[in-house]
Amino acid sequence: MALGRKVFVASSVFFAFVDRANPRHNEASAYFRYFAEEHFQVFTSYLAIEDTYRQIREKISPSLAKDFMRGIMLSNINILYPSESDAKAALKALVGYVSTDLSLKDAQAAVLANRNQIGQVATFDYLHPLFGLTAFYLPV
Secondary structure, eight states: OOTTOEEEEOHHHHHHHHOTTSTTHHHHHHHHHHHHHTTOEEEEEHHHHHHHHHHHHHHTOHHHHHHHHHHHHHSSOEEEOOOHHHHHHHHHHHHHOSSSOOOHHHHHHHHHHHHTTOOEEEOSSOOOOOTTOEEOOOOO
16 A cells, blocks of 8 residues: 555546536546545545536536535545645746646645645646646556
């Protein structure tokens, strides 16, 4: 059992997991199965949860969005909330980043992962190279 294994889950993975019609649903399901089998500590941010809730509510149904929140509340997923210094660090990363593609949500996720010593991010979106974070891939 590897207790030190940590992963940060982005909203794109949560949404693909909930939406069975999503082309990446099977991959998202495999991620969560692997995290459970290998005893990963799973983290996410308040903004990722809020973004997933909003997407489910708008694209699928309000009742499923509510069920998603109930599931998150009952799960072992650690939700990271930004402190004032985290918010300032995210703003600094956003303003100082070369590309205009970086969103505040992604900058804040990178800061929270870095500050909590989480090196891998499970995402289906582009992962900006901040703080040495790497994308999570299932082992072959």
